[in-house]
Structures are given as C-alpha cells and as structure tokens.
Amino acid sequence: MISVVILGSGNVATHLFKAFNQAEDIVINQWYSRRITAIASYKNDVEIIDDLSLIKDADVYILAVSDDAISELSSQLPFENKLVLHTSGSVSVYDIDKKHKRGVFYPLQTFSKEAEIDFSTVPICIETIDKKSYPIIKNLALTIGSPTKRVNSDQRKVLHLAAVFVNNFTNQLYRIGHEITESQGAEFDLLKPLILETAKKVQDLSPFKAQTGPAKRHDKKTIRKHLKLLEDQHHEDIYQLLTTSIQHTHGRKKL
Amino acid sequence: MISVVILGSGNVATHLFKAFNQAEDIVINQWYSRRITAIASYKNDVEIIDDLSLIKDADVYILAVSDDAISELSSQLPFENKLVLHTSGSVSVYDIDKKHKRGVFYPLQTFSKEAEIDFSTVPICIETIDKKSYPIIKNLALTIGSPTKRVNSDQRKVLHLAAVFVNNFTNQLYRIGHEITESQGAEFDLLKPLILETAKKVQDLSPFKAQTGPAKRHDKKTIRKHLKLLEDQHHEDIYQLLTTSIQHTHGRKKL
Ligand SMILES: NC(=O)c1ccc[n+]([C@@H]2O[C@H](COP(=O)([O-])OP(=O)(O)OC[C@H]3O[C@@H](n4cnc5c(N)ncnc54)[C@H](OP(=O)(O)O)[C@@H]3O)[C@@H](O)[C@H]2O)c1
Ligand SMILES: NC(=O)c1ccc[n+]([C@@H]2O[C@H](COP(=O)([O-])OP(=O)(O)OC[C@H]3O[C@@H](n4cnc5c(N)ncnc54)[C@H](OP(=O)(O)O)[C@@H]3O)[C@@H](O)[C@H]2O)c1
Numbered sequence: 001m002i003s004v005v006i007l008g009s010g011n012v013a014t015h016l017f018k019a020f021n022q023a024e025d026i027v028i029n030q031w032y033s034r035r036i037t038a039i040a041s042y043k044n045d046v047e048i049i050d051d052l053s054l055i056k057d058a059d060v061y062i063l064a065v066s067d068d069a070i071s072e073l074s075s076q077l078p079f080e081n082k083l084v085l086h087t088s089g090s091v092s093v094y095d096i097d098k099k100h101k102r103g104v105f106y107p108l109q110t111f112s113k114e115a116e117i118d119f120s121t122v123p124i125c126i127e128t129i130d131k132k133s134y135p136i137i138k139n140l141a142l143t144i145g146s147p148t149k150r151v152n153s154d155q156r157k158v159l160h161l162a163a164v165f166v167n168n169f170t171n172q173l174y175r176i177g178h179e180i181t182e183s184q185g186a187e188f189d190l191l192k193p194l195i196l197e198t199a200k201k202v203q204d205l206s207p208f209k210a211q212t213g214p215a216k217r218h219d220k221k222t223i224r225k226h227l228k229l230l231e232d233q234h235h236e237d238i239y240q241l242l243t244t245s246i247q248h249t250h251g252r253k254k255l
Numbered sequence: 256m257i258s259v260v261i262l263g264s265g266n267v268a269t270h271l272f273k274a275f276n277q278a279e280d281i282v283i284n285q286w287y288s289r290r291i292t293a294i295a296s297y298k299n300d301v302e303i304i305d306d307l308s309l310i311k312d313a314d315v316y317i318l319a320v321s322d323d324a325i326s327e328l329s330s331q332l333p334f335e336n337k338l339v340l341h342t343s344g345s346v347s348v349y350d351i352d353k354k355h356k357r358g359v360f361y362p363l364q365t366f367s368k369e370a371e372i373d374f375s376t377v378p379i380c381i382e383t384i385d386k387k388s389y390p391i392i393k394n395l396a397l398t399i400g401s402p403t404k405r406v407n408s409d410q411r412k413v414l415h416l417a418a419v420f421v422n423n424f425t426n427q428l429y430r431i432g433h434e435i436t437e438s439q440g441a442e443f444d445l446l447k448p449l450i451l452e453t454a455k456k457v458q459d460l461s462p463f464k465a466q467t468g469p470a471k472r473h474d475k476k477t478i479r480k481h482l483k484l485l486e487d488q489h490h491e492d493i494y495q496l497l498t499t500s501i502q503h504t505h506g507r508k509k510l
Binding site: 011067068090108109110111112114115117121122123125149151154155157158159161162163164165166167168169170171172173174175176177178180181184185186187188190191192193194195196197198199200201202203204205206207208209210211212213214215216219221222225226229230234237238239241242244245246248249 | 376406412416419421425427430431456458466500503
C-alpha cells in the first residue's frame with residue numbers, strides 16, 4: 001500500500017486523483033488545493049485541505065501544480081526528507097526544495113478536464129535523484145496501469161519538447177484545417193477520419209515511411225495551386241516551411 | 256449491380272479493387288494497368304489488361320492514376336459518353352476528356368499499400384457535371400460502406416489542401432518528434448500514445464478547445480528553453496512559426 005497526498009487541482013491533479021482513487025494499492029491521505037472550492041465536490045471521497053500546516057504524513061507527495069509554482073510550494077511544505085514529486089516535463093528536479101527527497105512523475109499525455117483518460121495510455125517518465133525512490137515511484141505508476149520509463153533530465157526535456165511538436169503543433173495544424181475548410185464552405189468533419197488514420201499509421205510505420213503527398217512527390221503544380229488557394233499569409237508561411245521540411249527529409253532542399 | 260473498370264495499379268487503385276471485389280453489388284469487369292506485372296497476382300480474381308483497345312463496357316470507369324496522367328489517359332479511352340471518374344483531390348473534373356460523362360470520386364483518406372484500410376472511415380467526396388451521374392456514384396460508395404459527401408470543385412480543392420495540413424504536415428511533425436528524440440537518446444515510442452490521443456481529442460472537441468501547452472499559455476520561459484534545446488535551425492523555424500500561429504489563434508500576436 002502506498003499513501004499519497006496530491007497537491008493542485010488542475011487537469012493533471014484531477015485525473016491523478018481519479019486514477020489513484022480507483023487503484024487497489026494506493027490510499028490518498030489528502031488532497032490539497034489553495035482554492036478549496038475547486039475540489040469541494042470530492043469532499044466525500046477524500047480529506048480536502050487548503051492549509052499546508054494541516055498536511056499529513058504520506059509516502060509520496062505529488063505537486064501537480066503549474067510549473068512556476070513547483071519551487072515555492074515545495075519549500076512551503078512543513079516537513080522534510082519525504083519523497084516529493086512534480087509532474088512537469090520541463091521543470092528541473094532540482095527546482096524542488098532540497099530538504100526533500102526529490103523526483104519527477106511526468107505523465108507523457110495530454111490532459112484536459114473534459115476528456116476521460118485511460119492511464120494505460122499514459123507513459124510515466126520517472127526521474128529520481130536517489131536510487132531508492134525509484135521502485136516506489138515505479139510501483140505508483142504500475143498501480144494505475146501505466147507503462148513506465150526511467151529517464152534522465154535531458155531525456156525528459158527532449159520528450160517534452162517533442163511532445164510540443166506532436167501534440168500542440170499538430171493540434172494547431174488541425175486548427176488551420178478547421179479554419180481553411182469552414183472559411184471556404186467545406187466541412188471540417190470530413191477530415192476527422194483522416195486525422196485519426198494519420199495518427200494510427202505511425203503506431204506501426206515510421207513517420208518517414210508513412211509520408212505521402214505533393215511535398216514528398218515534389219509535385220510543383222499542386223504546391224503552386226495550394227499556395228494560391230491560401231488566403232492567410234500565416235497559413236502560407238506554414239505551408240512553405242513544412243513543404244520545405246518534408247522535401248529536406250525526402251530528398252530535395254528547396255521548394 | 257454496378258459494373259466497373261479500374262484503371263491504375265497504385266495505392267488507391269489497389270485498395271479500391273479490394274473493396275469493390277468484396278462488395279455485394281459491384282462487379283469488376285476489368286482491371287487495367289500499363290504495367291500488367293503490377294497486377295498480375297490478381298489475375299485469378301479479375302480480368303487484367305494492359306491494352307486499352309481490349310477495354311470492355313461498364314457502368315463506371317475509375318481512373319485511379321497519377322494526377323498528371325488523368326487527362327491523357329481519359330482521352331485515350333476508345334469509347335465515349337460513358338461515366339469516367341478520377342480519384343484526385345486537386346485535379347479539375349474538366350481534365351477528363353469531354354467526350355465522356357465526367358465525375359470525381361475523391362476518397363478523403365491516406366492510402367498506402369502497407370496499411371489495410373476500412374472504407375467506412377473513407378469519406379468519398381463526389382463531384383459530377385451532370386446530375387444524373389450522382390446517384391450512381393453515390394451508390395458505388397455506399398456499396399463499399401463509405402460515407403459520401405457531394406462537393407463542388409472549390410470545396411474539393413479546399414478539402415485536399417486542408418488534408419495536406421492535417422495529414423502530410425502533421426506526419427512531418429511526427430517525423431521531427433522522431434528526429435529530436437532519437438538524436439538525443441530518448442524513445443520515440445513513448446510519444447505514440449500522445450499522438451493517438453491528440454487525434455482522438457479533436458473527434459469530439461474543436462482543435463481550438465483542445466489546445467494546451469506553452470505557446471497557448473504564453474509561457475516564455477519554457478519556449479526559450481525549447482528553442483535553446485533545438486539543434487536544427489529548421490526545427491527552430493518551425494517551432495517559432497507554429498508557436499506564433501498558436502498565439503495568433505489564442506490571443507497574442509508575437510512570440
Ligand atoms: N495538462 C497536461 O496535459 C500536462 C501533461 C503533463 C504534465 N503536465 C504538468 O503537470 C503540472 C500541472 O499541469 P495542469 O495542466 O494540471 O495545470 P492546470 O490545470 O493549469 O492546474 C494548475 C494547478 O496549479 C495550481 N497552482 C498554481 N499556482 C499555485 C501556487 N502558487 N500554489 C498552489 N497551487 C498553485 C492551480 O491552482 P488554481 O486553480 O488555484 O490556480 C491549479 O490547481 C504542470 O507541471 C504541467 O507542466 C501537464
Ligand atoms: N494515396 C493517397 O493517399 C490518395 C488519396 C486520395 C486520392 N489520391 C489520388 O488517387 C490517384 C492515384 O493515387 P495513388 O496514390 O494511387 O498513386 P500511385 O500509387 O503513385 O499510383 C499511380 C498509378 O498511376 C499509374 N500511371 C501513372 N502515369 C500513367 C499513365 N500515363 N498511364 C497509365 N497509368 C499511369 C501508375 O502506373 P505505374 O505503376 O506503371 O507508374 C500507377 O499505377 C491520384 O489522383 C491521387 O491524387 C491518392
């Protein structure tokens with residue numbers, strides 16, 4: 001049995017609470033939020049607090065708060081030598097106050113409150129300073145059914161950076177697809193199966209092998225037509241740059 | 256019962272052959288390829304030809320050939336006044352020789368020979384010049400279980416353009432994620448569940464609502480760290496441009 005205290009009440013904290021709450025071998029001793037109203041609806045399931053001086057003993061403290069708040073909140077914790085983890089992809093493990101045993105529990109997924117999440121699709125990237133903490137953190141992840149991967153700081157930062165490309169930037173391309181279609185009387189909905197298939201394809205095939213389309217074919221005629229069709233300079237810049245990037249990857253260097 | 260002749264032996268032609276071949280209400284009279292060896296392995300399932308003078312009568316002729324070949328191949332067909340369709344997102348329906356009844360059967364999906372395709376996830380965008388052809392084409396699509404959408408030329412071209420963004424460009428972002436991770440000792444595989452979840456999210460949520468991350472949060476510190484971490488100028492340019500694009504969409508205009 002692992003006992004935890006969750007701190008924070010945002011996307012990650014809320015999904016972690018739900019997963020831990022359902023897991024067999026985890027007990028949530030408390031849930032802290034600086035705004036108690038944010039978690040008041042869970043008060044029958046767990047002890048909720050907004051006062052750090054009331055914080056109880058536990059095996060693990062998880063700071064699922066904004067990146068900028070991790071350092072300060074960790075130093076405000078009224079104890080030392082306990083295992084304190086943050087959940088960020090980009091914050092240094094050393095940002096946690098050095099009075100604690102420090103580690104990272106970085107869930108490599110996109111969380112939002114609207115969408116349910118299946119933790120078996122959430123790889124947990126684990127970083128620790130002392131080796132003894134590792135099996136505890138690994139167990140914590142396994143208990144909610146998540147795959148785990150031990151990483152060092154550099155690897156975690158690179159994974160977070162790559163996640164920005166495949167998640168935030170990809171989503172912005174979906175957004176542009178939405179803008180282009182809807183502004184010109186076509187339906188974004190028609191693109192949804194393609195979006196899904198594009199993501200599915202690279203589950204087995206490398207993105208290199210999965211590539212198709214006018215840029216890869218160096219099909220200048222279609223590329224010219226597309227650039228003419230784009231009404232927004234911004235979209236045109238993105239079209240040019242990503243076309244060049246594909247051609248860079250697949251043979252030629254210039255548009 | 257609808258009778259068809261398929262022309263071409265690439266990705267689209269091959270997947271269409273398989274789907275038509277399994278469908279109840281379609282008979283494939285012939286399959287034409289200029290390189291008969293490319294389809295020789297199907298010779299027990301269908302009559303294969305490489306000589307246009309041998310082409311038989313059918314309700315529909317489908318030119319699933321390279322964009323550039325559509326016009327010429329259509330004029331080489333030794334008959335007239337029959338329904339001839341191409342499968343391209345960007346080629347004009349008027350590129351088909353005017354001696355035919357002309358239409359477009361544009362499957363809005365990504366096809367490659369390696370990956371099986373479920374035609375219920377392939378919206379068929381239908382364009383016709385004469386109205387009478389429409390129900391025949393629609394039936395053809397329904398018989399293989401595909402949803403259909405009647406579009407005009409402008410809509411089809413815009414859908415094709417948007418498909419380049421959500422498919423080819425997105426795939427290139429996956430590729431960059433692959434390059435970044437593997438070049439710095441991290442595992443691309445860890446990103447695969449995130450890639451899938453990002454695509455799933457916009458099946459129900461708009462890309463606008465689904466957006467998260469440092470660009471949307473205007474988190475300058477993380478953005479600076481990321482730019483420093485990127486080793487390739489090309490990746491840096493893409494990071495800058497898509498970050499600006501997200502900030503453009505979500506409030507501010509400059510990085
Ligand atoms: N969302 C994701 O997809 C995702 C994925 C992987 C990792 N992460 C990481 O997980 C952590 C939390 O992210 P999130 O998406 O859950 O953020 P979020 O939804 O914005 O929630 C942030 C939480 O931090 C609290 N907070 C902010 N400043 C605080 C302070 N000074 N003292 C105490 N609490 C404070 C907020 O409280 P208020 O509500 O009172 O402001 C809120 O509960 C971050 O490190 C993030 O990088 C996020
Ligand atoms: N792939 C996709 O994801 C996708 C999706 C939607 C629509 N489309 C459209 O579907 C059509 C076919 O695309 P594809 O991906 O199947 O292409 P592909 O795999 O490159 O195959 C092209 C086919 O066209 C044949 N061809 C080329 N020039 C010819 C000519 N002059 N005369 C006769 N045959 C000729 C090729 O024959 P050889 O093998 O002898 O060269 C080959 O069989 C294109 O209009 C494309 O825009 C493709």
